Amino acid sequence: MTKGYVARRIAIFFLIVWLAASLNFLLPHLAEVNPIRQRLARLQAFGVASGVTASRATGEEKSLFEETVKTWERKFGLDQPLWKQYIRYIGDIARFDLGFSIVNFPASVLKMILQALPWTVLVIGIATIMSFTLGSILGALMVWRKNSPLLNILGPPVLALSAIPYYLLGVGLVFLLAFTWAFFPISGGYDYGRVPDVSWGFILSASHHAILPALSIVLAQIGFWGLHMRGMMVTVQEEDYMQFAEARGLTDRRLFLRYAMRNAILPQATNLALTLGLIITQGVLVEVVFSYPGIGTLLFNAIRNLDFFVINGIVFIIVLSVALSTLIIDLVNPILDPRIRYQQA
């Protein structure tokens, strides 16, 4: 791995982030969506903005509406020419200033995201790592112990579970384990009336709430990792070094752990890094099902309330995390596996 490769790879990272940010800025403008107008029109329809319903709006009230729109546009800088807005936007993004939420106006988007992020990262991250471990072991054993009756009965249904979207499993789990038998709370991140702090009571309550969302991800993901691992193990088993190691009379345990598993796990590890980069989108709908206070629920509510700046901010954070995880993979993989040589990107 040369200095040139690293530099080029980092340059590509910034290029991707810049492209994504520009697209994120341009798309709404191309579609000529006016977030302020839409939001106010909706408020007006509910009779909040100017105290009358849209159907009864008279000429005077309409001009009042236009004036309100103008005032808000000025406040959000939407009355400036496009290129000025763009330069300001890129500058803001570079300083991680994602603007303000239209719906909860004084709240900044970054603050809302930072509040939700730990919930998502912790629960879905832990669930992903757990299913990676369990799934890899299951997949490897399904090839290694081909004749085990337990694996032959248990394996295929677990693999098939991977075909089901997480959140649908979640819907079923809520009904069974929270509604029918109240083992777990139905929704939320912690008990109602508790204030998030660092105390055993809070941690206990938060873990209790996290089990079901995590379980629905683990159940569905084990099969995904198992399938990949099984495929890798079949390939590894045929390699010459496996036959040679077997001929040397190494123990079965050593063959399995040090020779087969160790070689098959590398592509899995790459995949794990990619999946961890996708952590935020993976859990969006699971969080919605459980009304979990993470990024997914934030996104869901932003979509529901037409809060475009929050949607844009979350999209940007997701792109950033995906780009960052591919960058890390591309930089770490050549160190892990000397067979990988990146001469030309």
Add this chain to the structure above:
Amino acid sequence: MNATLQWVSHNKLLTAGLVIVTILALISIIGPHMIDEEGTKIGYAMPDQPPGREYLLGTDTVGRQLLPTIISGMGLTLRVGIIAGALGLAIGVVLAFISGFYGGLPDAIIRGAADTLLTVPVLLLLVVVASTLTSALTVNQVALLLAGITWMGATRIIRSQVLSMRERAYLEVARASGANGLQIIFLELMPNLLPYIAVSFVGAVAQAILGSIGIEALGLGPQNENTLGMTIYWSLYHSSQVRGLWWWWAPPVIVIILLFIGLFLMSAGLDRIANPRLRRAG
């Protein structure tokens, strides 16, 4: 008959998957003729009725009858999957041939685009596009949108096959006997690629359906059409699971789970035909 039985016993996974998917498809084709479309309209029936003699699968909070809603929803969801899957496959195969056959710059561009798009979460793209549109999407627009992001799988699988087949002896023979490019593609390559194309198609359909249900469950789907995903969205919106209205959320969830398991079995079965090495995995 004997040959059929033998084929079935050799392809148990594929057969099981085909049976499940065919049954679901038949229900969604025949079903609409047996039900009253009016029942899918809001306010048609008494709200929140459990399944019973009058309403076979009950009704939801806004008075839709659920049986007709789900049957027509199955048709819509399958339509999204098939349109998007077929289009995505077509795009993917054409790009794979250009990429694998001509190499060079077109190959670099197509491969780069596929690899980059593969790392972008599908749901995210859909959220961005759907939330910037001023009007709600229709079923066909959702399908078109999904076709644009389901082609990469096909491109990767077929490209690598085309690359390995390009240098085989039978192509040399065909070339030497004066076959032109199109003849080579359709008479020599396509028949050998069929299992891979079938795997790609099933994969693209599953991905398209997954994507469509995903944005629908987020509330960004076609608001006025009762696809399965929209039924799930409304049932979540009205918190049906915690109100004990199991007949609202359970049927669409079960149908979708069956559909995904059917597609999964089909692709696992086809995979075994395409990659003989997997058969040894047991």
